[in-house]
Amino acid sequence: MSMEASPASGATKQHAVTLPWSLLVAGSIVGIWIVLALFAPLVAPFDPTAVDIANALKGPSAAHWFGTDQVGRDVLSRVIHGARIDLLMCLAGVLPPLLIGTTVGLLSGYYGGTVDTLLMRLYDLTAAFPFFVLVLAIVGVLGPGLINFFIALAVVGWVTYARLVRAEVMAIRDSEYVQAAQCLGYSDRVVLLRHVLPNAFGPVVAYAVSDAVLVMLAGASFGFLGMGAQPPLAEWGVMISDGSRYIRQAWWICTFPGLAAISLGLGLAFLGDGLGQLRRGQVSA
Amino acid sequence: MNGPLAPLTTADRPLLDIADVSVTFGNTRVLKHVSFQIMPGEIVGIAGESGSGKSTICRAAMGLLPSTADVTGDVHFDGQGLLGLGEAEWTKLRGRHMAMIFQNPASHLDPLRKVGRQIAQPMIRHLALSRSEALGRAVKLLDDVGIRESAMRAKSYPHELSGGMKQRVMIAAAISCAPRLLIADEPTTALDVTVQAKILELLKELNRQRGLAIALISHDLGVLADVCSRIIVMRHGEIVEQGEAGQIIEAPRHPYTRLLVDSQPGKRQFKTGWKQVEDQTPLLQIEDLRVVFPAKRDLIDIVRNRKPAPFAALDGVSLAVATGETVGIVGESGSGKSTLARSIIRQNRPAAGTVKLDGRPIEQFAGGDLLAFRRRVQMVFQNPYDSLNPRMTALEAIAEPIWRHGIAGRREALRQASKLLDMVELPTALGERKPRQLSGGQCQRVGIARALALQPQVLIADEITSALDVTTQAQILELLARLRRERALTLVYISHDLSVVSSFCQRVYVFRSGRIVEQGGAADVLTNPQETYTRELVASLHRLPGQMVERESIEG
C-alpha cells in the first residue's frame, strides 16, 4: 500500500492557513456584542430600569432610537444591557456542561470499563428526553429563575459533551502516537493531558460554539415563557415577552431585542461553522 | 502458468491509444505528455510510486477524473476519440467496452445492494437483458471468477464477503458485458499475499480465455513482471521508460527504473550488523503466550444467559530472541503478529504464558523497574502519520522521552534530539515541522529517532515500511541495518512480506491464526519451506528474475 500524498509535495508545501471570511465577520459580530456588554453602562444612553410613564410606548425617535416600552424605559438601553444577561447565559450554560462532560468523557473513553458502560446508559436515558422538555421540567420543578436554568442545563447538557469527547478519545486511544507515548513510559496523566486531550478538543470547541446558540435561544425562550430571567431584568426573551402584549401599538419593543438575539445567534452560528471548517481543513490537508 | 503472455491477437490497430496526454488540476500539473498504446489482448503493466500519475492516466482514459481536471492530448479507444465525449456516449462505452476495477473493493461496492444485482446491473443497462436473465448470468459469472456456491453468494451483501471475494465480485461486474479492455488499478494491493496470487491468476486466465486486454496498474514491479508482457514505468507524471517486461526488469535503461528494480523487496540483502548467535540465554523470551480478546457481552447475551466465545489472537506462542539478533515475524492479516508486538511492550495482558526480558517476566515490572524496561524496549509503528502526535514538531516528539525520563533537561534534550535527527539522515530544518508537513518516509524516520532516543536495547518494528513506497522502503531498511550495526540493536522485525523479512533477518517465525506454523533460518524458510502454508506463502511471492531463489525450485 502506498500513501497518497507524494513525498515531494508533502515536504515542500507550507501549510497556509486561510481564515474563511465568514469566520472573520462572525467573530467581529460576537466581539462587538461582547464589548457592548462589558461597557453597557457607558454605552447605553439611559438607565435600563428608569421608568418614565409620561414617555411610555413612544416610537423610535432621536432621543430614543429604539423607542420606549410600556413603562417608558429606553428599549436601546435595555437591549444593550440585555446583552450582558444573554452572553452570560451562553457562558454559564455552556462552560459547566463542557467541563464536566470533557472530564468524564476523557476518563471513560480512555479507561473504558464499568464507568464507561454506565455513561453510555446514562446517555441513552438523557437522549430519550427531548432536551427542551427535560430542561423545562427541571426548571419548573426547581422554580423559575436563571440559576435554576443553569443547573438544569448542566444536569442535562454534560452528557452530550461526554459522549462527543468519549468518541474522540476512543479513536485517539487506539492511534499509534498514543501507543507510542505509553510505550515510552509516560504516565497516564501525561498521555491524557499532553497527547490525548489536545487532539480531542477541536470538535468539542466547535460544538460548544454552536451549543452556545442553542443555549442562548433556549434562555431567551425561557425568559419568554416566564421560566428564565425574571422581570424587570433586561433580558431579550423577557423583553420580547413583555412587548408581545403591546405588539399592536408598539412593534418596536418586541422587534429590536429579537433582532439583537438573531445577530448574536448568527455570529455564534457562523463562528462555530467556521471553526469546524478550519478544523476539517487542517485534518484533510 | 509462468512468465508473461504473448498477446493473443496481433491486430495492428491499438485498442487504447494515449497520445501526448497532460492533466492539470488548477495550477498543479499531474501528468506531462504521456503517450502509450495497448494492443488488443495484451496485458500492459503501469508501474510507479505514489504521485507518479499512474492512476490519473487510467482515470483520464475512462473519463473518471473530476470536472476540475483539465485534460489535453488525444485518447482513442478502438479508433474512437474519447476526450470531449458527452455523458450519453460515455455511458455507452464504460462497462460495455472498457471496464475498470479498483484498489479497495470494499468501498467500491454499494453497501445497500446484493452483489448479484450489482453484477447484473451493467448487463441490464448495456445488453438490454431482463432482470431475471441478467441475475442468472450474474450467478454464472460468479462461478467464472471462482466463487463457490455462487447462487447463494449472489444474494449476499458486500459486507458479508471477504476482501478477496469482493474483488472477485468487482471483476465479475467488470467483465459481465464482455468488454475488450479492463483497467485494473492496484487490484490486489489491499489483499493478503495468498489472495493476491489467486486474483492475479484469475486476471491472467481471463486474458487467455477471453482475449481481454488488461492495463494493470501496480506499485509492485514483481507483480507486473509476473503477469505483463510490457511495462510502462512512470514517475512524477511522466513516463520514464516503457518496453518489454523482460528488458525493463533485466536491463533497465533509465536510472529510476534501475532504482525501482533494485528497491524491490528481497532484491537487496541487508545481512550486516547482526551478531551471530552463540548458545546463550535469550534476551527476550516468550513462553506459551496466549492473548485473548473477550467478545463483547451485551444485553441479549445476559438475558439469554450465554457467554460469547472469546477470540484468541495468540494461542500458545513460544519464541526466543538472543542479544544482538534480528528476528523476523511473518504473517498475513489476523495472524496475531501485531498482537505479539503489543504484548512485548505490555499493551496486551496475556491470558496465559509470559514475556520475559533477561529472564524476568515483564508483567511484574512496576515503578522504577518499569521505567527501566521502557528504556530498554522500544517500538516503531506502522502508520507514519498516525504514529506521531499531530500537534508536536518532529524535534519535540524526539526530545520528549529524553527529558521526561530525566536523562537531560529540556534544552539539552532538544539538542540531543537534533543529533538523533541527523542520525536518521533528516535535515535539521525538518525538525520544526509538524507531521502533516512531512512525507511518509520522513515521518517514519522521526518515529525511529524517537524510539532510539532512550537508547534501547531491543527495537520492535511492526510493519514499519508497509505504508511506504518501495524505494522509500529500501532506504528505511538500509537505515535500520546501519543503526542495528552502530547501536548493537536486538531487532524484532514484523512484516507481511516474506521476502523483506528474509532479506533482513537471521531467523524467521511464520505466524498463522495466532500460532507459529514454521520457524527457522531466514534462507531456509524461503528456499525450503516445510509446511503447506509456508509453501503457499512462498509461492505467492513475486520475485524478479535473478533474485536469489529460483521460483521453479520451490514449486518443484
Added chain:
Amino acid sequence: MQTILRRIIQLIFVLAGICIVTFLLVHMVPGDPARVIAGDRASPETIEAIRQRFGLDQPLWQQFMTYAGNVFAGDIGQSMRYKRPVVALIGQYIWPTLFLTGYVVCLAVPPSIALAIASARRPGSLADQLIRFIGIAGMAIPVFWLGIMMSRFFGVGLGWFPVSGYGKTFADHLHHLFLPALSTAIWMVPVLVQSLRAALIEKASADFVVAARAQGAGEREIFWRTVLPNAILPTLNLFGVLVAFLIGGTIIVETVYAVPGLGTLMVNSLLARDYQVVQGLTLMFAVTTVVVTFLVDLLSAAIDPRARV
C-alpha cells in the same frame, strides 16, 4: 432478528429509566412532596389524603414501585388544577399538537429534500452557498420571536390568518395552525437540509459511485439509485433527534399562538405548579421520542443490510 431483539431489550431498559427520572423529578421539588403535589392552597386534609394515596410516608423505593405500578396500569397521575386524571387531560389536549406536528412535517420535509438536492448537485455553486448560509442562519432565529412577528404581520397586519386558537373543522385547523406550523418549519428546515446536504455530498464522492460510473451508469441513475438511498440513512437517524426538537418547538409555538395543545398545557401547568401534569407530560414526551427512535431504527435496518446482523 438479533438486532431487533437487542433493540427491544434496550428499549425496555430505557423505558424503566424514564420512569425513574420522571419519578425523581417531583421528588426534586424543595419541601414536603405531599404539599407540593397538593398545591399551595390545599387544606391539611387534602395534603394528608395525598400522603396516603401516594404512600409518601413510605421509603423512596416503595413509592417508586407504587408509581411504576400505576404508570404500568395507565395511571400517570391526577391534575390538582383541573381535578382530572392526567391521561384524560392528555387525551383532550393531544389533538391540536398531533395536528401541528404532522403539519410541520408536511411543510418542512419536501422543501428540505428539494433544497438539499439543489445544494448538493453542485457543491460550492452560488445556489449551494446561499442554501448553506440560510441553513446556518435559520438555526439562529428564535422561534417565539418569529412567531410573534409573523402573527403581527400576517395575522394582525394583513388579517390573512387567525393569530390564536385551533378552529373547529379540518379546514379551520389548517387555517388556524398555518402560522404556528410555518414558524416551526422555518426552524426545522435548516437542520434537515444541513444533514441531508452533507450526506449527499459525501456519498456523491464515494468510491462506489465512481465504480458505478465506470460500469456505465448515467448521472441520473447514479443519483437516484446509489447516492440518494445511501444518503437517506444518516438523515433517517437524525429523525429521532428531530422529534425531540419538534416537541420543544411546539411547546413554544403553541404558547405564542395560544393553541390548546400539550405544549400550552405543559407551560400552564408549570406556572401553576401542577406537578403531576408536568410529570405525566414529561413521561409521555420521552416515551414518544424513544418509540419514534425505535421505529426509525427498524426502518434503517430495513434499508441497510449492515444494520441487520
